[in-house]
Amino acid sequence: MRCNGLLRRSSGNCRVLRAIQRPLVALHRATRGRVKPELILMRRYLVDRLMLLVVSLLGLTVVAFVLLQVIPGDAAGLLAGEDASAATVQRMRAELHLNDPLPVQYARWLGKALRGDLGRSLFTHETITHTLLVRLPVSVELGALSLLLATVIALPAGIVSAIKADRLPDQAIRVVAITGIAVPHFWLGTMVIVFGSRLFGWIPPVGYASPFEDPWRNFQQCAIPIVILGAGVAASLTRMMRSSTLEVTREDYIRTARSKGLSPAAVVRRHMLKNALIPVVTLFGIQAATIVGGTVILESIFNLPGMGRLVIEAINRRDYPVVQGVVLAFGTFILLVNLLTDLAYTWLDPRISYR
């Protein structure tokens, strides 16, 4: 085993990476000779990517920490309130260790984070872990279901649009897709509330309930924002699916498949779909990464206690531990999504190798 050249200088980090590598290498040794070479390559690839994930996360947290320090003002002033004296604020800064050198503050946070302790909010004093456990599932529910909805809509719509290019179905789908991209989701959300309450005397129930606590209430609260978010993502995915399907349609092997007498459905399923999906998967990965944290306005409109609101409030309050914890959570999620996207490429196109 060896660490990456860069990391060799830091024995502490080397130990961490070895701890990650150890079980994977043990598995590799145990199964060597009984596992296909492609899987060995994939395992090696996964190990490398996981190591890169750790390094990327470290870098992310440093950048987030530094950026928050650069912004004027700090939590002490906000905690003390407008009517506190400067002396009181300074005392509070000292209590919160905000006067310590920045590297010391960061190292203190990192040391605790490596032991699983993300610290506490400077304001609410709740543990960050608890806060993330409460808020993350809401965003995951919103994000995952809207992506699922988007996929269910976009894939068939994009294919139909490509197959019936320049005919009425294609034109209709394209108009709807353009509209979906052009209409801001926060405007749509507000219109639902405004018209819902005034015309129908109904808005989604206020006061979030988890799907385990009250499934029906949760459905009523989340259905509309999921549809709004999903429709927006579906619009982009539809256009991408259409354009990549059109490109694939023009390939020789598709003409060959048709001339062999395969049905249109079989041509799409066996020859077109996987090839057309590669750019769509890329876009899907990007959308998935942004959707979890980019829904702050919809969360405010529909009173959903998700990560979007959490991170905006934390930044405005200069609640450093919360921001660091959120960056860690987001960063992990985004890097994992990127990894899954890359793995998906090799499944879609076996010519793409892990080398």
Next chain:
Amino acid sequence: MLRSTVLGSTSLAAAALLGCTAGPPPAASQATTAPGGATAQKPRKGGVLKEDINADPASWSLFGTGGTTYTMTSFAYERLTAHTPGSDPWSTDLHAELAVAMPEQPDGQTYVYTLHEGVKFQNVAPVNGRPLTVEDVKFSIDTITKHNLWKADYASVSSVTTPDAKTVVVKTSRPDAALLNNSSSFFGYRVFPKELLGTDLEKTNVIGTGPFIRAQYDQASKIVFKRNPDYWAPNVPYVDEMHYLIMPDNETANGAFLTKQIDILSSAGTCHQEDELWAKVKNFATTQTSPRNSPFIAFNMTQAPFGDVRVRRALSLAMNRDAQTQSLFCGSARLTGLLPTPFGLPPEKVPDLAANIKYDPKQAKDLLTAAGVGADFQPEIVWTPQYNSDPSYGDSLQLYVGNLKQIGVTATPISIDYAKWIGPPGVYRPPFNFKDMLWGTQKTLYADPNSYMLLWLHPNGISNQSRVNDPALTALLEKQQTQVDPSARSQTIHEIQNMEAKGAYYAYRMNGTGKVFVQNRVHDYHYHGSHAHAEEFRSAWLDNA
């Protein structure tokens, strides 16, 4: 440094000696009327009362600051005496709360409180419903009065003693006219169990003697308070639960009220939104007035030409307040000046203030010319987006920039992030890092006139953005602090008002009278919205409970 506390009483007389009520606040003291005009009904126990709030409390800490923190923690922490909503939206009355009566004052520097018997802390670990003792009260008062955040307000408190099992005696080193009001406010003598101090609970939960126990807190979603079954006062509160639903979006909160998902809507937004909502809910709701103070403009008087009173007057005369009233407040607004009534004189009775708030662009130009201010006068006006939760804040600035253009002054608004605004070093707070003018928001509703005056006019005031340093004015400010005789204090305060207006140290803007919407099923609810928040619900009850 001098600092502020929370809002005030019907008059100084009420604040100190007269108009205070012995015993717990009245419960269901007045008849309620249903929409059809039916007469008195007997309060019913039970039910869940729901209200909106637009953000989580910044903190649950016993020593936390911030409006939502105050209002939420007020359900658990009680004081020896407290403010309750008064006869008009700007006023409150003082009532005994944990004390059986307002304190006896054998001299101007001694306050003798007798505690109610049978008061227990809420049945929440670690106090588990144990009885309240005089030692708890002494400990609480000592802690609050010596805390960094409030020790300036309680600088006069010299000792707290407990001569027997029911009595607490507070002595001061000098007469303190503001003490009774301040000690009854949010920053007042809040009684808490010493078991909380030094633990995580001090910052994450609220456990006192109050009528409601915090049962549930879901971040960014809702807060649930349940009636304290062991509450010491008989028969109150009536409702079983209070639910606060956190709704940052105005339209959503309005929609929730319209669809009867909440019983009380604390703010519908702009006056246009209020009018629109009222048109739709008038068959099943009523409104109450939400008191608001005048927002202000501060001038950096250490920077030319703002040191010249003619320039400050000109900048006030240039403001078209009628246009503000019509366009921002749908024709209904008021100006309170330095002090809201009933603390001080209304603007029309302060001659210089009345003169300064007229709209007279010609006189404004003449004053600038007389002061030698030319076309090169291009002031910066700092403001912060944080205050845009008040819809009129930013719009009124745009209107004012237009008004200044008409007198040949080109002003530039400069936006400052809120964290930088309050610093340190601060823009709103010392060292007041702004070059020319500061666009303030409405002041907090303070418990005592002292805060309005000292914070903004005393050389050591932490909100003295105009850097007022007038020895004669300072002497009056310090004099009124020790005048426990209400009529003498009133006179001094009126002198201060006149002096402040003469110096035009601040310019004041109009502010609307906001509306709080209340479903008809809620009875005996009296909005105040500030330091008397928990008291609003003491007697409230619900139809169909």
